[in-house]
Amino acid sequence: MAGSGNLHLREQEKPLLRVEDLVVNFLSAGGETVQAVSGFSIDVLEGETLGLVGESGCGKSTTARAIIQSPKPTAGSIQLDGVELTELDDEEMRRTRPILQMIFQDPISSLNPRRTIRDVVAEPLYVWWEEETGRLAIASWFEKTGNLFQKISSKFSRPARILAPLAWLSLIFWLVSEASDERSLETWLSWLKTPAQFIGFPVLFILAAMAAALSVVGAVWLVLAVILPFGVISGKFGSVTNTVGLTGLFTSLFAVVFLFFRTWSSLGGVAHWLSSGILLLAVGFLAVWSLLACREPSRAGSSALAVLVFMLFAIQVFYIVGLDGNTKLAVFSLSAAVDGILYWLIARRYKLARAQMRQRAEPEVKRVLEAVGMEVEGSLERKPHEFSGGQAQRISIARALILNPKVVICDEPVSALDVSVQAQILNLLEDMKAAYGLTLVFIAHDLAVVKNISDRVAVMYLGKICEVGPPELLYSAPQHPYTRLLIDAIPRPDPEFDQRNAVRIEGELPSPLAPPSGCRFRTRCPNVQAKCSTEEPQMKEVASGHYVACHYPADSELNQ
């Protein structure tokens, strides 16, 4: 086996999911190519369950991940409902994912341990509602003063995100040159000050010009580009409330420290060095932070609020720096108080938005939890670790169902469970499939489990398909020697069945860095012949709907 060919694809029918010649290669640490999946083709009709079987390392999980485009496959075509997934960009793929959900092997670690079950299950909904709800919250916040910021925030795009760190960099230089006291710092800052003037101001100017060229609101953009990271960060950390709070805390700390050292610096010497150093560090920290944050896509809603908060912060800092001792203290106290009130209002606004989302999601969450057989009332406010493995797997299934998917990919969903719980979950998947009209791709290493749930089974070995067929035929008349070995490995709950005489597969999977020539299974195959190492077997039909990629399948008539 481990052969090629697409004979088993059902051309005459219209499959819901169609994978053709899928290739997934990884680069190993040594720079070699790991051939995880090499020419995998399969199709799944609507309402069908495809079972995918093979040992660890055969590429079955990689295939599953390639189907959901995470990561994107090296080559090949994946069509879901006629849409070519490999050609979608990130945003389009994100919008496709609700209909293509996944369930993972380890139920506990696939659930966020710090969230309640209510939020874990509703999270997909929150993601889809966040843009909308976030925008709504901001709209109502700004309604009284006009919705200028909302308009601006919706214009944020990739150029703005690229400009932000550059703007920050120039800001550092500018701040340093402004903050340095010429008398005491002249000596050590002279090397910095010149480049600061030479680089800082031109960079600012160029950025402003670039921004102006890029958009009608160009002039505002530059300021926003500096400020944007805070909006991005709020998206990155998930909880907007925390981020707003953090910004407030950081602002106050920064202002206090700066003020303290500026006052102290009138003493000159070391203190002045320290004050400038800390300023430099603080601004540098912000710059790195924003740089990191810029790698994440912005969530438009939360940006606008952060823009306002940070503009205030920036204005305050620049203003306070320019004042003399006593006025400085008064202005600082006043602005800190204003900041505090503002942050509190914003935080409250977001808490309300979250509470609204929770409330809106509640009927949906209850619906899916009930569907998967969980006791709803007692579990909503509990956290994942309070549940057993079987219950946690039910919760994972509920989460996958909440967006009404068409296709659910189950990657070894029962391998970590006890047999008694395994039976519960298998029954549940069957029930869910019937109730929600799902199409399943079910991955496992145990053929008995796969047989029980599947309409069609594909056996994989080292990144290729060995045998495809309806489960009954595959089990009653396995054609590929590898399928035979997999069947023999299943533990039989029957003491009369002599497990000691069963044929065992020898050794380990060959390295996918250098897969064997010809048939990939030949190194472990009990029936290996000379032809197997030179020629790769092609898919051929041995019975209706039953295909095998082997030169010498079990059915002797086909031996040529």
Add this chain to the structure above:
Amino acid sequence: MKVAEDALLEVDNLRTQFDTPGGLLTAVDGVSFSLSKGKSLGVVGESGSGKSVMSRSIMRLLPKVNIQTEGTVRFKSRNLMELAPRDLRKLWGPEMAMIFQDPLGSLNPVVKVGKQVAEGLRVHSGFSKKEARSEALKLLREVGISEPERRLDEYPHQFSGGMRQRIVIAIALACQPDLLIADEPTTALDVTVQAQILDLIEEQRNQRNMSLILVTHDLGVVAGRTDEIMVMYAGRIVERAPTKVLFANMKMPYTEALLESIPKLERPSHSHLLSIPGQPPNMIDAPRGCKFAPRCKYVQDRCVEEEPELISAATPGHLYRCFFPVGSAESADALARNMANGKVDESGSRVHIRT
């Protein structure tokens, strides 16, 4: 309990309790059994049935803090419960050894496997460094690791899951123990590798005339491989019988339910599996009667009121704990009554009552 003449291990009324914030949790409750030299015993039960705690209690591997262990564990006529830690350490390795579920977790990631295999030999058998290395080489070859000369000097992360478990087995076997306790040795592995590892344990047991306790949640794993099977539920033995007797004539509804929940190759696709609804009971505040009653399809009022004793069946060596044993007229009546009053649905599954 009658003690066999050649018993290697005798466990009598073993009880292990954990002092938890919620109260005293009884993980193992009055377990008694004996194991003869060269025999194998399969211990089967779900997660939380107390099988792992029992094997650790026998090995005396549990810490003393917040854990109380009562009863006696006699190994070669010595009561392990009375041994001092230094005497126990002399026992671990040359006399009794254990294999755990997660092979990566039981190997030291920063020590070469050759050294880990040789460690026991150096400590217990007084081998020199060179002798221990050549013995380790022999052991690795015996457990089926190819190119052992090269692989001796590799670290655990360079091995696959199955190969790691082989190394753990080599370490366990190094000092020729008389008793090997394997606690879910294959649960983390693929079926193909599982079969290889079980074959390996089997083969080594026969070669060395070693006794084996194989702990698992899958009746299929122990079916063709052990002399006797002990089914545990809620920290108790609920059924114990020679393997063939158990499969031919199981008495305990829990054993039957465990067997029925395994997907069978012979059955057609999409056949409904008879799962066991609900979960094992909370062992801090366990229900009064039979501990399996809330999940049992034969349950009657008597089961909820009164806990059945472990009684002998007609076949010698077959013990079970049930008022309505599977296959009896009483159980058929009980099932019919439950179907009539809606406790059991038409497919024969207990209707899960959420509490």
